[in-house]
Amino acid sequence: MAYDRDLSFVYRNPTKLVFGENSAKDVGIEVGELGCSKAFLVTDPGLVETGLPEIIVKALGNKYAGTFDQCIQDCGLHIINEAAEVAKAAGADCLVSLGGGSTIDTAKGMAILIKEGGRIEDYAGLQMLTRPQTPHIAIPTTAGTGSEVTYAFVVKDWEKNQKLIFADTFVIPNIGILDPTLTEGLPPGLTATTGMDAMTHAVEAIHALQAMPMSDAMAMHAIRLIMEYLPTCVENGTDLFARGQQQIAATMAGIAFGNAQIGMVHAMAHSVGGLFKVPHGLGNSILLPHVMLYNMDECADRYAMVADAMGLDTKGMSDLEASEAAANAIWDLTRKMGVPQKLSEVGVPEDGLDAAADLALSDGSIVYNPKLIYETDQILEVYKKAY
Numbered sequence: 001m002a003y004d005r006d007l008s009f010v011y012r013n014p015t016k017l018v019f020g021e022n023s024a025k026d027v028g029i030e031v032g033e034l035g036c037s038k039a040f041l042v043t044d045p046g047l048v049e050t051g052l053p054e055i056i057v058k059a060l061g062n063k064y065a066g067t068f069d070q071c072i073q074d075c076g077l078h079i080i081n082e083a084a085e086v087a088k089a090a091g092a093d094c095l096v097s098l099g100g101g102s103t104i105d106t107a108k109g110m111a112i113l114i115k116e117g118g119r120i121e122d123y124a125g126l127q128m129l130t131r132p133q134t135p136h137i138a139i140p141t142t143a144g145t146g147s148e149v150t151y152a153f154v155v156k157d158w159e160k161n162q163k164l165i166f167a168d169t170f171v172i173p174n175i176g177i178l179d180p181t182l183t184e185g186l187p188p189g190l191t192a193t194t195g196m197d198a199m200t201h202a203v204e205a206i207h208a209l210q211a212m213p214m215s216d217a218m219a220m221h222a223i224r225l226i227m228e229y230l231p232t233c234v235e236n237g238t239d240l241f242a243r244g245q246q247q248i249a250a251t252m253a254g255i256a257f258g259n260a261q262i263g264m265v266h267a268m269a270h271s272v273g274g275l276f277k278v279p280h281g282l283g284n285s286i287l288l289p290h291v292m293l294y295n296m297d298e299c300a301d302r303y304a305m306v307a308d309a310m311g312l313d314t315k316g317m318s319d320l321e322a323s324e325a326a327a328n329a330i331w332d333l334t335r336k337m338g339v340p341q342k343l344s345e346v347g348v349p350e351d352g353l354d355a356a357a358d359l360a361l362s363d364g365s366i367v368y369n370p371k372l373i374y375e376t377d378q379i380l381e382v383y384k385k386a387y
């Protein structure tokens with residue numbers, strides 16, 4: 001649990017959070033609080049099928065300005081460029097995103113283009129903006145990404161099959177509405193894998209090089225909640241108390257990693273996501289325990305904290321033994337929820353691992369990994385173990 005003597009950090013948590021069953025019905029009030037009157041809804045075709053966007057349209061009343069409902073998994077540069085044009089034509093002065101991370105991330109990109117103009121590819125990278133962007137209310141319908149509170153968004157370049165990371169504090173959503181009723185219909189498989197994205201955020205926030213007391217506290221509590229409530233959400237999706245606790249966990253894990261950063265798990269998951277369409281949470285879920293075992297000689301004290309938050313009995317164990325117990329507990333959890341545990345089961349070809357390792361080495365997340373990663377062979381070693 002020790003921090004370096006020269007500990008220094010910046011901790012940011014600017015998003016107003018509104019939590020509660022049916023809280024999404026207050027979205028119109030929140031739009032007013034932002035000083036806006038023309039709210040543009042951003043969502044995806046899967047959500048349209050659930051009927052949830054209608055609840056938001058109704059709640060917005062005369063503040064509703066239009067909808068873009070063609071968001072896609074992992075987003076896309078072309079999607080953001082197109083969606084921003086539609087929102088501008090509708091005269092939108094704020095955005096309301098309703099969906100998973102793919103939709104919230106699309107709205108983050110749109111927020112920039114509505115304010116600054118141009119094309120989204122012009123803004124890839126770190127802190128490219130100089131002023132606040134279009135106000136954005138994020139309403140997550142998965143409980144995993146934490147995108148409602150983070151400064152990052154991830155967009156796939158479908159021509160290069162590569163995921164680009166955009167990171168800017170000016171795209172942190174102004175308001176996040178956490179309404180458990182919106183995740184009630186999320187199928188068990190998606191509940192489990194998106195929930196494991198949140199677990200990965202929490203564990204990576206704890207091992208990341210920028211970890212600090214505030215992010216540790218957020219991550220530790222997120223792990224406690226996920227261990228206790230995620231299996232219930234998978235078994236009984238209508239348990240709204242469990243759904244709500246998992247939503248809170250995902251948001252807390254988002255605040256944690258948004259400050260502490262992430263690491264090798266996300267770098268590797270982004271690559272197999274970009275190249276082989278492995279869904280984000282699923283890739284993280286498979287890779288997380290392997291990366292923990294690979295890193296543990298560098299940060300066993302940190303994984304011992306993870307074991308503690310998981311509620312494992314580590315009495316008499318060394319930190320290394322507790323780290324191993326924590327990695328095993330991840331496998332126990334995913335086995336219990338029926339989540340695949342090998343890359344070979346999720347459409348990754350064995351001869352694609354070299355290319356994935358090459359790509360992961362250039363991913364922005366890798367520099368925050370506790371063990372220095374400087375060559376592709378290190379990454380390849382972990383991919384092979386997870387295959």
Ligand SMILES: NC(=O)c1ccc[n+]([C@@H]2O[C@H](COP(=O)([O-])OP(=O)(O)OC[C@H]3O[C@@H](n4cnc5c(N)ncnc54)[C@H](O)[C@@H]3O)[C@@H](O)[C@H]2O)c1
Pocket residue numbers: 044045046047050072073074075099100101102103105141142144145146147150151152153154182183184185186187190194197280281
């Ligand atoms: N910005 C960040 O901080 C951050 C963090 C982690 C992940 N991400 C990104 O988020 C994306 C993944 O997001 P995700 O895991 O939330 O999934 P997603 O947004 O890709 O959605 C997956 C599927 O779930 C469906 N769905 C969503 N909510 C539903 C509901 N309540 N009922 C029924 N179906 C529902 C959607 O229609 C979609 O088909 C990736 O692109 C990833 O890179 C971003």
Ligand SMILES: [Fe+2]
Pocket residue numbers: 145197200201266280284
């Ligand atoms: Fe993630």
